[in-house]
Amino acid sequence: MIYFDNAATSWPKPPAVAEAMTHFITDVGANPGRAAHRLAVASGRIVYEAREAVAELFDAPDPLRVVFTANVTEALNLALRGLLRPGDHVVTSSVEHNSVMRPLRALEREGVELTVVRCSPEGALDPADVAAAIRPDTKLVALNHASNVVGTVLPVAEVARIACAQGVLLLVDAAQTGGAYPVDVQADGIDLLAFTGHKSLYGPMGTGGLIVGERVDEARLQPLKRGGTGSRSEREEQPDFLPDMCESGTPNVVGLAGLLAGVRWVMARGVDTIRAHEVALAHRLIAGLGEVPGVTVYGPLDAELQTATVSFNVAGMASSEVGLRLDDEHGILCRVGLHCAPAAHKTIGTFSAGTVRFGLGAFNTLEEVAEAVRAVAQLAQEVR
Amino acid sequence: MDSARYAVILVHSTSHAIRAEKVLHMAGISSKLIPVPRQLSSDCGVCVRVARADREAALAALAAHTVEMEGVYDV
Numbered sequence: 001m002i003y004f005d006n007a008a009t010s011w012p013k014p015p016a017v018a019e020a021m022t023h024f025i026t027d028v029g030a031n032p033g034r035a036a037h038r039l040a041v042a043s044g045r046i047v048y049e050a051r052e053a054v055a056e057l058f059d060a061p062d063p064l065r066v067v068f069t070a071n072v073t074e075a076l077n078l079a080l081r082g083l084l085r086p087g088d089h090v091v092t093s094s095v096e097h098n099s100v101m102r103p104l105r106a107l108e109r110e111g112v113e114l115t116v117v118r119c120s121p122e123g124a125l126d127p128a129d130v131a132a133a134i135r136p137d138t139k140l141v142a143l144n145h146a147s148n149v150v151g152t153v154l155p156v157a158e159v160a161r162i163a164c165a166q167g168v169l170l171l172v173d174a175a176q177t178g179g180a181y182p183v184d185v186q187a188d189g190i191d192l193l194a195f196t197g198h199k200s201l202y203g204p205m206g207t208g209g210l211i212v213g214e215r216v217d218e219a220r221l222q223p224l225k226r227g228g229t230g231s232r233s234e235r236e237e238q239p240d241f242l243p244d245m246c247e248s249g250t251p252n253v254v255g256l257a258g259l260l261a262g263v264r265w266v267m268a269r270g271v272d273t274i275r276a277h278e279v280a281l282a283h284r285l286i287a288g289l290g291e292v293p294g295v296t297v298y299g300p301l302d303a304e305l306q307t308a309t310v311s312f313n314v315a316g317m318a319s320s321e322v323g324l325r326l327d328d329e330h331g332i333l334c335r336v337g338l339h340c341a342p343a344a345h346k347t348i349g350t351f352s353a354g355t356v357r358f359g360l361g362a363f364n365t366l367e368e369v370a371e372a373v374r375a376v377a378q379l380a381q382e383v384r
Numbered sequence: 385m386d387s388a389r390y391a392v393i394l395v396h397s398t399s400h401a402i403r404a405e406k407v408l409h410m411a412g413i414s415s416k417l418i419p420v421p422r423q424l425s426s427d428c429g430v431c432v433r434v435a436r437a438d439r440e441a442a443l444a445a446l447a448a449h450t451v452e453m454e455g456v457y458d459v
Contacts, residue, residue, distance in 0.1 A: 033398030036419035036430040041402075044430070048402040064399055231397035231429050244397045 001331040002368045007148055007176060007309045007359025008335055009198045009205060013262065017203060020261035024254050031250055033230035043253050050260040051243070057201075057263055057271075058174075058193060059184040060211045067246040068209045068256060072175045072196035073099040074224065075210035078246060079171045079192045080104060080142065082221040086111030088139040091130060091168075093154065095119045095147045095344040100173055104142070113137075119347050122300045123152030131162045138168050145177040149344040149357065150299030151282070151306035153181065160189030169216060175199060176307050179266045180362070181275055191215050200274070200361070201266055203259030206252050218242050225249070274362045278308035281360045281369055285310050288373035294380040298348045298355060308360035311350070314376065316383040319356045322376075326356075330375040334358050388458035391439035392418070393432040393446070394425060395453055401430045404451045411445035413438045424457050433459075 003011050024046065030039035032047050051063040060066060069075045080103045084090055092104060094116050108114045115133045119125045130141060141163045146153045156172050163170045171192040174183050178193075179200030185193050190213065197207025212218060219240065226238045227248030239245050266274065282303035289297050294315040300306050314322050323336035337354040338345050345351035358372065395401050401417050408415045413434060420431045434442045436458060446453060 033429065036417055041398075041417045041430065044398045044402050048399055048406075051399065064403065229397065231427065233427050233429065234425070239397070241396050243399060 001333065002364075002372060004332060004334045004358040004360060004364070004368075004372065006199065006361030006364070007307075007357060010200060010202050010361045012363060013202050013204070013258075014265040016261040016265055017258045021204065021254050021258040024257040028253075032253055034228075034250070046257050046260060047251060047253060050256040050263070053260055053263040053267070054195070054209065055211070057267055058178070058195070058211060059186050060193070061186065061214070065212045065214075065242050066209055067212060067243045068207070068251055070206055070208065070252070071198075072173065072194050072208040075194035075208050076100055076142075076171070076173055077103050078210055078221075078224050079194060080107060080140075081224060082246075083140060083169070083216075084112045087113075087137070089113040089115070089135050089137045091115045091117060091133045091138060091141045093117050093119050093125050093143050094347045095123045095125070095149070095152065095154075096142070096144055096341065097148050097173065097175070097344070098340045098342070099175070100142055100144065101343055116343070119152075121348050122298075123147045123150040123344065123348060124300065124305075125154045125159075127155050127158040127162055130159050134162070134166050134168055138166065140169050140171055142171040142173070144173040144175065145183065146181065146307045146309075147299075147341070147344055148176050148309065149339050149341050149355065150311050150348055151176070151309035152300050153177070153306055156190065157188040164189055176309065179263075179271060179274070180278060180307060182271055185211055185213060197255070197259040197262065201259060202262035202362075204255050207255040207259040210246070212242060218245065221246070223248065269362070277362060278360060279303045281364055281366065282306065282308040282310060284366055284369045285358060285360065285373065288369065289376060292373065292377045292380050294384055295376060298350065308364075309357060310360075311348075311355035311357045312376075313350070313353070313355055314380045314383060317379065319354045322356045322379060325379055326372075326375060330372075332372050332375055388436045390433050390459050391436050391442065392421060392424065392457045392459050393434070393442065393453055394420060394427075394455040394457070395431065395451065398430045400451060401432055404432045404446055407445055407449045407451055408432070408434065408442055411441065413442050413445060415442070421459060424455070
């Protein structure tokens with residue numbers, strides 16, 4: 001079996017992830033921040049260590065400005081809903097996932113004005129187009145760091161310089177890059193970084209978060225939910241400090257224990273090492289698929305300009321059929337269709353047929369890539 | 385209150401308390417996380433206890449690492 005669906009969630013996970021989660025369930029188990037006995041403190045330490053690890057990985061200066069959420073979608077909703085008010089203007093790109101597009105379309109109905117900057121058919125964004133879209137009432141630019149459909153990496157650091165000069169905040173959706181591609185919130189100038197724990201950080205599902213930069217005034221950030229935090233319990237009002245103000249309810253500590261192990265694994269291996277491996281895989285995959293008659297590969301067609309996520313179609317065969325036959329006949333697991341990103345498919349010209357997507361990860365090999373290319377070639381040969 | 389054995393440092397939250405504990409550990413000051421004494425606050429959270437003799441060194445270390453404090457009490 002070949003697992004090529006890492007863009008949806010990474011698998012397998014490093015063994016230390018399951019071990020850390022088992023350790024928490026078996027030996028710790030207590031609710032962090034709700035009591036001060038030894039197990040509650042041990043649980044709180046795991047959560048804090050996870051904040052520190054995430055902050056270190058993304059070069060965020062303050063671990064207490066790392067807010068944990070159930071997933072990156074919740075983090076994006078927190079940033080968008082938390083900061084934008086009717087009358088505000090927001091800029092985004094035409095390759096966003098619905099985790100950004102749907103909250104923005106809903107906010108648009110509530111009086112937020114939205115400009116969607118067009119990307120090229122390869123999924124590339126010209127920073128000058130963002131500069132042209134920024135207006136005096138623009139509050140936020142929201143961009144994914146890399147497309148979940150074609151992997152194209154967007155120039156977030158260039159956009160950050162443009163946004164910062166205009167007093168506009170930059171929100172980056174790092175779902176497809178965090179852990180697999182260098183992300184440095186200080187060097188890149190990212191004000192809000194939404195990340196997922198279960199993709200290239202190799203943690204479990206149910207983990208993610210939002211890093212809130214120093215330029216963001218938390219007094220203006222509305223929490224998505226309110227409730228118990230274990231702090232300021234004498235008050236019936238929500239706390240006004242990070243991270244508690246945005247973390248009501250018992251957190252997913254078993255998940256965060258796994259996330260901590262995953263992030264440590266990523267840091268031990270090194271993001272640059274992982275990136276180099278994935279570039280080599282993507283390079284071989286793009287070149288291999290590109291040589292198959294009847295196969296169209298989308299995106300920049302340059303492994304250096306994208307993540308190890310590659311979308312393609314086989315002429316004469318629906319993407320769903322390709323996916324089914326790759327699974328049934330070749331044991332290759334991938335994702336087909338629109339990938340929750342209709343805007344991106346409109347941009348690359350594959351709406352509403354969709355594409356076949358191979359999402360490669362740190363555990364994939366060049367041999368698997370070669371085998372997958374042979375399998376696709378066999379399917380394409382049958383259609384011709 | 386010269387008979388005080390400990391200084392209790394109140395912080396915003398458990399996250400802050402654990403950060404304080406780490407900062408103190410790095411500064412070579414032993415500390416313990418304890419429930420906030422009810423006479424000091426009605427909060428249900430955690431605070432940091434150090435030996436009374438370490439009080440000033442602890443406060444200096446926490447200030448140097450910008451750990452925000454809500455109050456310091458000798459107990």
